[in-house]
Amino acid sequence: VFKRFVEIGRVAFISFGRHAGKLVAIVDVIDQNRALVDGPCSGVRRQAMPFKCMQLTDFVLKFPHSARQKCVRRAWEKENINEKWAATRWAKKIEAREKKAKMTDFDRYKVMKAKKMRNRIIKHEIKKLQKKTTKKVKKTEKKEK
């Protein structure tokens, strides 16, 4: 049922707060609500962070609990988390959302034109296939008669 667990080394995505949008690794668990967290390769200082603002990712690093920043960094770079993260669909969706928000009026016009052209091509192909099937149906009907 649950696939991603809070464990030492779990890479989490911070969803809101000062460090919104950054990745951190869980170094230790403080109590029911907080974890000691560190993001050496993403600009987050080692600090306590509530679980509420963390969203777990699929990545797990290997280091012992309360390992110092140097170890966390080593494990992070060994696994190449930054590149793996950029390749995930999650990160791509976030990037697409940001780009959409930054679109200028001219960009919006260009997107509209591109979409229109794309849809036209798609419709054209669909209609071609439709015609083929109707022709086939007509042929089989004639034969039955």
Next chain:
Amino acid sequence: KAGEKKAGEKKPAQKKAAEKKPADKKPVEKKASQKKVREKIKKPKKYHASRNPVLARGIGKYSRSAMYARKALYKRKYTAPETKIEKKKKEKPRATIIKPVGGDKNGGSRVVKVRKMPRYYPTEDVPRKLLSHGKKPFSQHKRRLRASITPGTVLILLTGRHRGKRVVFLKQLGTGLLLVTGPLVINRVPLRRAHQKFVIATSTKVDISGVKIPKHLTDAYFKKKKLRKPKHQEGEIFDTEKEKYEITEQRKTDQKAVDSQILARIKKVPQLRGYLRSTFCLSNGVYPHKLVF
């Protein structure tokens, strides 16, 4: 002081460069004179500290007359330089004029005052207006332009008959209104004035660096003309002389002159022509405060 020093240093540098050509004796003499000039320029004005020691705040030790003597103001009497107004004022105009008078036995002339006393005084004097500060007429107002609007910016007109149209900004006119053109071939917006407040400035810019806008395109050129000279009551009061606006030939030539230059630049940017042809509109889920223009 720093400015004076720099000026002094520049002068000898220039003189030395010019004097490398003539004989050596001359530059020596000139250097000496330069030094004097330099010293005169370099001497800063030294102001004496206050000659009136402070006993308590706001209270000096010496009286006014004592200070006069201490500062030797009897030696320092300055007159303000004669201003141009004073020079002009010296010539006093004539107060009376001798005018010839016709008629028999009248004595040929009369002495007439040039400036006469008023022939009417109102019963109640007009009260003196209070002093006001900084109330300027519209022609002297400061014109501002938003930083996002630069020559060549694509603007979206929000009011008027061309609302929603995307238009190229050319320059700001003397009254502060923006001179704007479609160009006409693209979206039927002629050379026109637009108000800064009723316009959205997009971040799309056309490069208008070399475009020459004729100088006669001013506010007077674009001002609406009103023809009404009813010397006597017209039979039909509602029949105004100018009902239909007619496009003058001058406007057409000016339009062509400006547009031809701009169209060339627009063609260089892909899809810009179609962008200017389209109109801006809001639809469901589109919120202007969230849009980046």
